[in-house]
Amino acid sequence: MEARYDPKSIEEKWQRVWAEERTWEVSNEPDERPKSYVLEMLPYPSGEPHIGHLKVYSVGDALAHFRRRRGMRVLHPMGYDAFGLPAENHAIKTGQHPRISTERSIRQFREQFRSWGISIDWSRELGTHEPEYYRWTQWLFLKLYERGLAYRNEAAVNWCPNDQTVLANEQVVDGRCERCGSAVEVRQLEQWFFKITEYAQRLLDDLETVQWPAHVVTMQRNWIGRSEGARVSFRCESIGKDYEVFTTRPDTLFGATFFVMAPEHPDVLRLNDSAEVREYVNRALTESHEERGAAEKEKTGVPLGRTVTNPVTGEEIPMFVSDYVLMEYGTGAIMAVPAHDERDFQFAQRFGLPVRRVIGSPNGDDALPYTGDGVMVGSGRFDGMHNREAFGEIVAWLEAEGRGRAAVNYKLRDWLLSRQRYWGCPIPVVYCDADGIVPLPEDELPVLLPDVEDYAPKGRSPLAAAEDWVRTTCPKCGGEARRETDTMDTFVDSAWYFLRYCDARNDRAPWDRAVVDRWMPVDQYIGGVEHAILHLMYARFLTKALADLGLVGFQEPFTNLFTQGMITRDGAKMSKSKGNVVSPREYVERYGADTARTYILFIGPPEQDADWSDQGVEGIHRFLARLWRLGVEVAERTDASEADPRGEPTALLRKAHWAIEKVTQDLGERFALHTAISAVIELVNDAYRDKEELYGSAEGRSQLRFAAATAASLIFPFAPHLGSEVYELLTGRRVWEEPWPEHDPALLEEDTFELIVQVNGKLRDRLRAPAGASREEQERLARESEKVAQRLDGRELVKTVVVPGKLVNFVVR
RNA sequence: GCGGAUGUGGCGGAACCGGUAGACGCGCCGGCCUUAGGAGCCGGUGGGCGCUUGCCCGUGGGGGUUCGAGUCCCUCCAUCCGCACCA
Numbered sequence: 001m002e003a004r005y006d007p008k009s010i011e012e013k014w015q016r017v018w019a020e021e022r023t024w025e026v027s028n029e030p031d032e033r034p035k036s037y038v039l040e041m042l043p044y045p046s047g048e049p050h051i052g053h054l055k056v057y058s059v060g061d062a063l064a065h066f067r068r069r070r071g072m073r074v075l076h077p078m079g080y081d082a083f084g085l086p087a088e089n090h091a092i093k094t095g096q097h098p099r100i101s102t103e104r105s106i107r108q109f110r111e112q113f114r115s116w117g118i119s120i121d122w123s124r125e126l127g128t129h130e131p132e133y134y135r136w137t138q139w140l141f142l143k144l145y146e147r148g149l150a151y152r153n154e155a156a157v158n159w160c161p162n163d164q165t166v167l168a169n170e171q172v173v174d175g176r177c178e179r180c181g182s183a184v185e186v187r188q189l190e191q192w193f194f195k196i197t198e199y200a201q202r203l204l205d206d207l208e209t210v211q212w213p214a215h216v217v218t219m220q221r222n223w224i225g226r227s228e229g230a231r232v233s234f235r236c237e238s239i240g241k242d243y244e245v246f247t248t249r250p251d252t253l254f255g256a257t258f259f260v261m262a263p264e265h266p267d268v269l270r271l272n273d274s275a276e277v278r279e280y281v282n283r284a285l286t287e288s289h290e291e292r293g294a295a296e297k298e299k300t301g302v303p304l305g306r307t308v309t310n311p312v313t314g315e316e317i318p319m320f321v322s323d324y325v326l327m328e329y330g331t332g333a334i335m336a337v338p339a340h341d342e343r344d345f346q347f348a349q350r351f352g353l354p355v356r357r358v359i360g361s362p363n364g365d366d367a368l369p370y371t372g373d374g375v376m377v378g379s380g381r382f383d384g385m386h387n388r389e390a391f392g393e394i395v396a397w398l399e400a401e402g403r404g405r406a407a408v409n410y411k412l413r414d415w416l417l418s419r420q421r422y423w424g425c426p427i428p429v430v431y432c433d434a435d436g437i438v439p440l441p442e443d444e445l446p447v448l449l450p451d452v453e454d455y456a457p458k459g460r461s462p463l464a465a466a467e468d469w470v471r472t473t474c475p476k477c478g479g480e481a482r483r484e485t486d487t488m489d490t491f492v493d494s495a496w497y498f499l500r501y502c503d504a505r506n507d508r509a510p511w512d513r514a515v516v517d518r519w520m521p522v523d524q525y526i527g528g529v530e531h532a533i534l535h536l537m538y539a540r541f542l543t544k545a546l547a548d549l550g551l552v553g554f555q556e557p558f559t560n561l562f563t564q565g566m567i568t569r570d571g572a573k574m575s576k577s578k579g580n581v582v583s584p585r586e587y588v589e590r591y592g593a594d595t596a597r598t599y600i601l602f603i604g605p606p607e608q609d610a611d612w613s614d615q616g617v618e619g620i621h622r623f624l625a626r627l628w629r630l631g632v633e634v635a636e637r638t639d640a641s642e643a644d645p646r647g648e649p650t651a652l653l654r655k656a657h658w659a660i661e662k663v664t665q666d667l668g669e670r671f672a673l674h675t676a677i678s679a680v681i682e683l684v685n686d687a688y689r690d691k692e693e694l695y696g697s698a699e700g701r702s703q704l705r706f707a708a709a710t711a712a713s714l715i716f717p718f719a720p721h722l723g724s725e726v727y728e729l730l731t732g733r734r735v736w737e738e739p740w741p742e743h744d745p746a747l748l749e750e751d752t753f754e755l756i757v758q759v760n761g762k763l764r765d766r767l768r769a770p771a772g773a774s775r776e777e778q779e780r781l782a783r784e785s786e787k788v789a790q791r792l793d794g795r796e797l798v799k800t801v802v803v804p805g806k807l808v809n810f811v812v813r
Numbered sequence: 814g815c816g817g818a819u820g821u822g823g824c825g826g827a828a829c830c831g832g833u834a835g836a837c838g839c840g841c842c843g844g845c846c847u848u849a850g851g852a853g854c855c856g857g858u859g860g861g862c863g864c865u866u867g868c869c870c871g872u873g874g875g876g877g878u879u880c881g882a883g884u885c886c887c888u889c890c891a892u893c894c895g896c897a898c899c900a
Contacts, residue, residue, distance in 0.1 A: 174897095215817055215895075222816075222896055229900085247900060260900090297898085329899045336900085342814095343898050411899050529894085602838070604826060608819090609893090616825070619838050622853095629853090665829085675827065678837035685837090688854085756833050761881040763833060801880050807832055811880045 005625035007592025011721040015117055023736065024119040026075055028503065028515050033073040037519050038064045039501075039558075041527030041535070042081040042128075042494050045105035049112045051567045051574065051600070051612065052528065054584040058597040058718070059564055059606050059673065060526045061118045065717040066667045068119075069740040075519050077501040078113060078120040080106050082129035084490045085163060085179060088423035091455045098423040098455070102129060112585065116593045117720050124504040128425075128493035133500065135446035136510035137493055138428040140542070142439050145429075149195045149545055150417075152437060156264050156285075156327060157416055159187040164457030165420045166191055168489060169413050170223075170534045175292075186285060188264075192418035192427060192486065196541045200224050200410040202555075203540055212561040213607070216532045223533050225411025230395045232335065232404035234259055234308035236319070239271065243308060246330030246409045249337065250398070251391040254379035255358035256335040257348070259308050259319045260301065264327035272304040277321060284323040292323050299324055299347040310335075311403040312380070312394070322347065330409055338369065345369040359387045415538065417489045422455050422462040424487030432474035432481040441475050447483070461485040495538040498522055498557060499546075517553040525558040532563070562671060565609040567600065582612050594719035595621040601673040601718055624722055627684050627711055631726035634691070634708045638701040643731060645706040647699025649747055652690045656707040659683040660743040663714045673718070680714045683707065705730060713741055756807035757782045759791045775802045782808035 018024065040060040043053055064076040080102075087098035087105075094101075106127060113120065126133050144150040158167040162182035166189060171178045196203075204224050207217050229248035236243060243259075261268055263284035268277065280302045284292065301322030310317050324343055325334050338348035338355040345368065348355050357366075359374045376382045382390045398404030418427060426447040428440040440447065450469040452462050463485040464470060474481035496510075502519040503511035536558070543557040566573065569580040587596045599620040604610040645653055659679045666676035687707050694700030709730040716723025716735045727735035755769040755778060765785045769778060779802055782788060792810060799811040 218817065219895060225896095225899065227899075245900080249900080292898090299898090324898050324900095326899065334900050341900070343900075346898090409899080532895085602825095608826095611825075613825075613839070615839055623838080626853095670829080672827095672829090674825095675837080678827080681837055754833075758832085758881075761832090761879090766833070799880060801832090803832060807881090809832080809880055 005628040007594060007624075007721070010725045011115075011117060011593055014721045014724045015114060018117070018119070019114070022123070024076065025121045025123050026073060028518070030518055031073060033071055035075065035519060036067045036072040036524070037075045037498075037522045038067065038524050039075075039077070039498055039522045039526070041525070041531060042079055042497050043109060044084060044086075045080045045082060045102060045109045045127075046086050047105060048108050049584060051582045051584055052564075054116065054596060055564055055567055055600050055606070056526055056528070057113065057116065057118045058600050059562070059671070060524075061597075061720075062601065062667065062673055062717040063524060063526075064119055065720065065736065066740065069716075069736065069738065070668070071739065075501070076120055077124040077504070078110075078118075078122065079124075079126040079497055079501065080109065080128065081490060081494050081497075082106065082127040083134075083424045083487075083493055085421065085423070088421060088455055091423070092457075095455075097451065099129065102127075102423075112588075115588055116584075116597065119720070124501050126497065126500060126504055128490070128497065129423075131446045131448055132507070133497075134425040134449075134493070136500065137425045137488065137496070138440075138445050138447060139442060139510060140496060140546075141488070141492070142428060142442065142445075143549055143551070144194060144545060145439050147545070147549060149198070150192060151195065152190060152192050154188060154190040155193075155416075156186050157189050157191055159185045159189070161185055163421070164459055166416055166418065168416045168491070168534075170415075170537070186287070188285070191416050192488075193414040193416055194541070196415045196537070197410060197412055199541050199544050200226070200412045201408075202544055203412075203537065206540070206544075206556055210556050210559060210561070212558075213563055216529065216536070216561060216563060219532045220537060223412060223537065227409050227411075229407060229409065230398065230404050231331070231407040232311060232398060234311065234335065236271070236306060236308045238306050241267075243267075243333050244331045245333050245335045246407060247335055248409075249340065249391075250394045250404070251376070251382075251387040252337040252340045252358055253310070253312050253335070253394055254382070255337040255339045255356045256310050256317065257338060257354045257356055258317050258336045258344075258351075260322050260325045260334050260336050260344075260347070261304070261319065262325040262327040262332040263321055263323055265321070265325075265332045268304070268321050271306050271319065272321075274305075277302050277304065280321060287323070299343070299350050301347065301351070303351075311398065311401070318353070320347075320351070328413055329411065340369055340371055342369055342371065415489075415541070417492055418484075418486035419489055420457060420459065420461045420485075421487055422449075422452060422457075424490060425449075425493060426463070426487055427484040429484045430472055430474060430481040431484070432477060432479060434479055435474055435476045435481075438474055438476050438481065444475065449487075461487065463487070491534060491538050494535055495542040496546075498539070499552065513551060513553065520552065521554050521556055522558045524560045524562065526562045526564060528566070529563045536561070562607065564606050565604075567603075567610055567612050569612045571611055587617060591617060591621045592624075592721070594722045595624055598624065598677060598715070598718045602677045604674055606671055606673055623681050623684065624715075624719055626688070627680075627715065628722060628726060630684060630687055630691075630708050631712060631729050634705055635729045637695055638705045640732065642698060642702040642705055643709070645703045647697075647702070650690070650694065650700065650703050652686055652694065652707050653703040654747050655683055655686045656703075656710040657743040657747040659714060660710060660741045661748065664740065664743070667717065677715075677718060680711055683711050683714070687711065710741060713738065753805055755781060757785055757788050758807060758809040759788060760811060761809060764788055764791060771805075773804075775804060778802055778804065778808055782810070 038060055040056045064074050068074045082102050087102045090101050091098040141150060158172045160167055160177040160182055162180045172184050175184055177184055204226055227248050230250040231244050231246055233242040233244050263281045268281055301320045304319040304321060306319045307316040336344035338344040339357045355368055358379050360377050361370050361374050373387050376385045376387055376390045395406050426449055428447045430438050432438050450466040452466050455462050470483050472481050472483050499511050499516055502516045539557050544555055546552045547555055569582055574581045599617045602620055662679040663676040666672040691704055694704040709727055712723050712726035713735055724735050751771055752768045753771055755767045757765040765787045767781055769781050779800055795812040797812050801809040
């Protein structure tokens with residue numbers, strides 16, 4: 001017998017079968033089976049897949065296999081998020097077209113995914129850079145534009161000086177470019193936006209309809225940042241204009257002793273255009289987010305030499321400009337209540353402004369600023385009221401006077417989607433002197449990305465250099481027009497790919513609604529937490545917009561979300577500079593894909609970070625080899641006719657049924673893939689322990705053969721090649737065509753159980769007791785235990801606790 | 814500062830409803846097989862004391878609820894993550 005587990009030949013054999021027979025393709029025609037859409041987040045193809053990819057697809061594939069064999073029609077597609085900066089930066093360095101390097105990476109990804117044996121429906125494969133795909137990205141842009149959800153506007157935007165492009169707020173982390181780490185500058189530019197703010201409330205509300213990890217929901221909630229408060233008007237008599245502010249504390253209005261505007265506020269220079277103010281404003285505008293953002297920074301500002309009227313006190317309060325007020329939030333101006341707000345307090349200290357207490361603290365503590373609740377003071381007829389009550393009363397008063405109203409404000413800002421870069425989806429509009437912004441008609445799509453000589457960004461899109469391409473005619477008047485040269489944020493491409501998969505080869509529309517409505521929403525979405533806000537928020541927004549357009553029939557794209565943890569090495573994040581990168585290919589070549597996949601799932605709970613260990617890989621490889629040898633040996637030493645277990649159930653047969661139940665629960669009811677694998681290991685260990693004895697009888701052989709085939713069947717979702725191989729060896733059948741096994745509950749029932757006997761809650765003895773023992777019987781058995789009798793002797797029995805089928809606890813004094 | 818998560822052997826982790834703490838794997842120790850093995854097979858492995866049967870301690874620290882707590886409550890500590898001048 002050639003007793004060597006050879007993953008290479010086994011894996012190649014089954015991969016060939018799956019490719020030739022297109023085993024994992026699924027039709028869009030519904031059948032009696034319930035559907036399940038299992039999706040991992042779209043990979044960005046750069047070089048080769050890394051260990052994180054191996055993990056996410058190992059998790060998703062285990063689930064896809066399990067659900068198929070449980071009788072579901074499973075959609076499990078693959079594609080590539082192919083536009084983007086790394087490929088373009090590579091092009092700048094080498095002069096090679098980003099399409100070349102991107103498509104090279106895609107080939108490598110595809111080849112690796114195949115070598116991992118992931119069960120993908122390759123007939124739906126897509127790349128977001130293909131005209132067949134981005135044609136529809138452009139089409140969606142036009143739909144949003146028609147609906148007023150895409151607009152062009154000048155605004156203070158984040159500018160990355162290194163990547164030479166604007167960024168969305170979500171792509172700025174700690175004042176730095178999320179991609180390259182450069183300090184982000186603020187620039188006043190005209191850009192394209194999607195009106196995601198219009199969906200703020202719905203994005204918030206519908207978080208309650210999805211089953212997502214709590215921390216992701218919390219992050220989205222915080223990002224949307226809903227605050228309830230009021231808008232209040234402050235009149236500036238000297239120029240005869242009302243300025244509105246948003247406040248969450250209308251109850252402190254009597255304590256508003258000054259008024260502050262953001263440097264970007266359009267009226268600042270109108271109120272005061274002195275050199276000092278100009279200089280302050282200019283400095284604030286050019287300061288990076290990081291410099292400006294620090295909360296610890298000392299407050300700065302300049303008085304504007306004007307006043308506004310506090311609407312409740314009638315008092316004239318001074319106006320300032322200061323960079324601690326943000327133009328993007330609320331109205332870009334605030335009422336300052338130094339007694340009850342930290343920041344206003346700091347500013348007041350710095351500028352010697354009055355601090356007026358209007359809420360008392362319940363413990364009589366008179367330290368200011370005080371931000372808690374209490375009883376109103378110094379607030380006219382509201383004095384004596386609790387501030388929570390005064391909140392509503394003051395808003396009602398403002399409304400009656402026409403000086404304000406209740407209002408809700410969100411931190412969420414519109415999605416800035418234009419980028420001054422080359423390797424992205426062209427925005428399908430033109431600029432015409434006569435007609436202004438003109439969207440292209442649908443039949444002119446796709447607007448193909450032209451080839452250019454130079455990819456280097458120069459503060460404007462490299463596309464602007466393609467003069468022949470830029471010059472075009474206006475679809476409205478036929479006159480001269482210029483094309484939009486910005487491209488779209490790649491997050492637009494990935495905000496709808498899951499819809500395209502449903503109907504990937506449709507060339508008349510992005511999808512057929514009936515088809516999409518049958519597959520969507522995604523039943524299980526799997527990916528990393530790093531997308532908790534960006535991608536997931538954008539995809540949710542787009543889905544809602546499409547629902548409003550009547551293009552899809554659901555509100556949320558991802559019913560269940562699973563966020564997998566990172567794989568570290570020596571406790572640290574893998575990086576080239578640390579030299580601790582684990583290459584999946586290396587391990588797949590050395591041990592086989594089954595070992596790599598099973599190990600990465602066995603290492604720990606998939607949602608947690610886990611540290612890669614070469615010794616751990618060896619351990620799992622040993623287990624798979626053990627299972628393979630068991631299969632070979634059992635196939636040789638038992639008869640195929642003995643496949644069905646017969647005779648008195650042995651411990652091993654019971655163990656097989658126990659493993660079936662365990663794996664089914666771990667895979668079906670939770671994401672406990674690591675404990676599912678443990679259960680199969682236990683089954684194989686028991687088979688080794690018992691096999692020599694079982695070979696001795698026909699009945700024993702039949703049960704052994706069943707146990708080995710069951711182990712193969714249960715390991716299949718994790719190690720599909722080995723599972724297929726061993727299962728075929730023992731049954732002659734294809735494991736993926738077999739229904740998922742079901743355990744026989746009768747076989748899990750034992751005649752006796754281990755009765756735990758405690759005295760004062762401490763374990764004192766373990767006894768065998770008959771399965772159906774009554775409480776009295778259990779207690780009697782426990783009392784008969786010598787060890788227990790010794791401890792009960794001469795002491796007063798206070799109480800006896802009996803848990804049927806489990807334990808007896810004697811409480812003595 | 815605010816919000817969230819986590820803390821169990823030498824290591825990764827298990828224990829699902831409050832009921833045998835440490836499944837499974839790694840590592841380590843011992844044995845078998847072998848010309849030899851870093852191959853395979855079998856056994857042991859939380860700590861301490863007796864070292865045979867047994868006893869005591871033990872799930873980050875302290876306190877509480879309970880017949881009984883890794884699990885529930887309070888409190889403190891540590892680590893990680895997210896947000897952070899959002900009015």
